[in-house]
Amino acid sequence: xxxxxxxxxxxxxxxxxxxxxxxxxxxxxxxxxxxxxxxxxxxxxxxxxxxxxxxxxxxxxxxxxxxxxxxxxxxxxxxxxxxxxxxxxxxxxxxxxxxxxxxxxxxxxxxxxxxxxxxxxxxxxxxxxxxxxxxxxxxxxxxxxxxxxxxxxxxxxxxxxxxxxxxxxxxxxxxxxxxxxxxxxxxxxxxxxxxxxxxxxxxxxxxxxxxxxxxxxxxxxxxxxxxxxxxxxxxxxxxxxxxxxxxxxxxxxxxxxxxxxxxxxxxxxxxxxxxxxxxxx
Amino acid sequence: xxxxxxxxxxxxxxxxxxxxxxxxxxxxxxxxxxxxxxxxxxxxxxxxxxxxxxxxxxxxxxxxxxxxxxxxxxxxxxxxxxxxxxxxxxxxxxxxxxxxxxxxxxxxxxxxxxxxxxxxxxxxxxxxxxxxxxxxxxxxxxxxxxxxxxxxxxxxxxxxxxxxxxxxxxxxxxxxxxxxxxxxxxxxxxxxxxxxxxxxxxxxxxxxxxxxxxxxxxxxxxxxxxxxxxxxxxxxxxxxxxxxxxxxxxxxxxxxxxxxxxxxxxxxxxxxxxxxxxxxx
Numbered sequence: 001x002x003x004x005x006x007x008x009x010x011x012x013x014x015x016x017x018x019x020x021x022x023x024x025x026x027x028x029x030x031x032x033x034x035x036x037x038x039x040x041x042x043x044x045x046x047x048x049x050x051x052x053x054x055x056x057x058x059x060x061x062x063x064x065x066x067x068x069x070x071x072x073x074x075x076x077x078x079x080x081x082x083x084x085x086x087x088x089x090x091x092x093x094x095x096x097x098x099x100x101x102x103x104x105x106x107x108x109x110x111x112x113x114x115x116x117x118x119x120x121x122x123x124x125x126x127x128x129x130x131x132x133x134x135x136x137x138x139x140x141x142x143x144x145x146x147x148x149x150x151x152x153x154x155x156x157x158x159x160x161x162x163x164x165x166x167x168x169x170x171x172x173x174x175x176x177x178x179x180x181x182x183x184x185x186x187x188x189x190x191x192x193x194x195x196x197x198x199x200x201x202x203x204x205x206x207x208x209x210x211x212x213x214x215x216x217x218x219x220x221x222x223x224x225x226x227x228x229x230x231x232x233x234x235x236x237x238x239x240x241x242x243x244x245x246x247x248x249x250x251x252x253x254x255x256x257x258x259x260x261x262x263x264x265x266x267x268x269x270x271x272x273x274x275x276x277x278x279x280x281x
Numbered sequence: 282x283x284x285x286x287x288x289x290x291x292x293x294x295x296x297x298x299x300x301x302x303x304x305x306x307x308x309x310x311x312x313x314x315x316x317x318x319x320x321x322x323x324x325x326x327x328x329x330x331x332x333x334x335x336x337x338x339x340x341x342x343x344x345x346x347x348x349x350x351x352x353x354x355x356x357x358x359x360x361x362x363x364x365x366x367x368x369x370x371x372x373x374x375x376x377x378x379x380x381x382x383x384x385x386x387x388x389x390x391x392x393x394x395x396x397x398x399x400x401x402x403x404x405x406x407x408x409x410x411x412x413x414x415x416x417x418x419x420x421x422x423x424x425x426x427x428x429x430x431x432x433x434x435x436x437x438x439x440x441x442x443x444x445x446x447x448x449x450x451x452x453x454x455x456x457x458x459x460x461x462x463x464x465x466x467x468x469x470x471x472x473x474x475x476x477x478x479x480x481x482x483x484x485x486x487x488x489x490x491x492x493x494x495x496x497x498x499x500x501x502x503x504x505x506x507x508x509x510x511x512x513x514x515x516x517x518x519x520x521x522x523x524x525x526x527x528x529x530x531x532x533x534x535x536x537x538x539x540x541x542x543x544x545x546x547x548x549x550x551x552x553x554x555x556x557x558x559x560x561x562x
Contacts (some may be wrong), residue, residue: 010506011543064344068546225291262292265349 007202026085047142064261086252106247110192145169157205161213169278172218177208177238217248307366327424332433345542388436391473426450438486442494452500452558458519459487498529505537
């Protein structure tokens with residue numbers, strides 16, 4: 001297990017690193033960032049996983065997410081992986097679109113060729129990367145939580161609902177709440193998982209809840225000026241599913257905010273405090 | 282006076298805009314960003330000018346500077362201009378180097394051809410852009426302050442020392458404190474202002490102080506892991522000049538920090554509070 005340190009910078013009292021490693025799951029090099037807050041020698045810290053949206057790499061939230069100050073205050077490690085395998089050998093969208101293939105892994109293990117070889121983001125994030133993070137950083141794996149944005153909000157919700165005992169908190173910015181029912185999701189889940197929509201249900205937060213998945217409580221922020229709200233995100237479907245399943249959902253419609261990191265960075269500290277309260281309970 | 286709005290996003294309760302306009306000073310289009318915090322209708326707000334370093338545009342601090350939360354709390358407008366004129370018609374470094382020409386205006390009015398036509402960043406920032414900002418935003422021009430990073434720290438210090446009645450606070454991250462004495466500055470001042478070193482003294486914070494310029498007090502942060510500290514920044518020369526001139530200088534050597542926005546963003550809130558205390562005094 002060889003890990004290359006791409007960069008390491010002191011910030012807000014801790015260390016922000018960017019790392020690259022050869023992934024067994026994706027068959028490619030994968031890059032991720034990790035912030036380790038200031039801490040006492042020997043301490044084991046909670047870890048927050050952050051999953052990014054379409055077109056993003058680790059860099060978007062690392063540069064624009066404004067999470068370090070709060071992670072330093074709360075003593076949280078913050079890990080931000082990439083959104084897909086990358087490289088010349090990795091197949092992408094046949095038409096080069098932004099919403100499938102490179103930068104658009106949708107946090108599934110693809111079953112359809114030619115994507116099934118490399119697009120294994122579910123296993124990468126739930127198995128391989130935690131092993132790596134455990135080897136590199138002082139993480140207390142009994143205290144993990146997960147959040148994400150847009151496609152990554154979808155990933156965070158589906159991973160939390162599938163592993164309610166692993167993650168002690170989960171939240172999302174502008175998640176794709178029901179990918180089986182919206183254009184982005186239909187394209188991606190069809191492309192990676194094939195036409196059998198039963199296989200999609202494990203990668204759809206609303207369907208997971210309908211099928212019995214539960215989580216302690218969820219925080220979701222959406223901007224009411226988000227151009228994707230009505231056609232792609234559809235938080236009302238999550239609201240309805242959570243209500244029916246008695247999952248406490250704190251869904252906040254933030255006035256005037258859009259889909260950008262200007263929105264995410266505004267409420268990042270709120271989310272981290274929500275996570276810390278549950279990670280330290 | 283036509284201004285094009287490139288983007289406008291709600292963030293931390295206020296509005297982050299990016300704007301483009303045709304500049305009379307540079308003879309080019311110029312882009313800048315401005316954050317307007319939440320405020321009461323009719324209010325006039327203090328404005329903080331932020332000057333960026335070599336290779337930067339408005340975008341670096343706008344994306345990575347982590348200033349919006351504090352500006353929202355303190356009620357500060359934050360304006361970040363570009364670092365040079367740009368465009369195919371604008372002459373740059375003959376060898377394409379990063380430290381002269383495009384992205385490296387050094388905040389002077391060039392006197393040497395072929396740069397004198399476009400490289401008029403001093404007049405652009407002290408005359409033209411304030412007029413534009415006054416027309417666009419609810420600014421109280423009796424309450425202005427200035428800060429910057431590296432080449433922009435140089436710009437902020439020289440502008441403050443040259444206009445002690447205009448700016449009510451000034452600070453810098455990692456400033457080029459004495460450009461006449463270091464490689465970056467010798468190349469830039471020579472290229473823009475010619476061989477007569479007397480002309481350089483108005484664009485050198487240490488020389489300005491030696492020649493009698495004064496300012497109420499200054500805050501300067503440098504990282505002790507900054508690779509440019511000893512050869513290009515030389516804060517000890519500023520320290521000596523301020524001591525001799527009885528200018529109170531709060532020079533902080535921050536342990537383990539480098540020259541990046543990971544450093545700047547860590548101490549940005551400190552600087553803004555320093556400014557606010559003086560802007561609101």
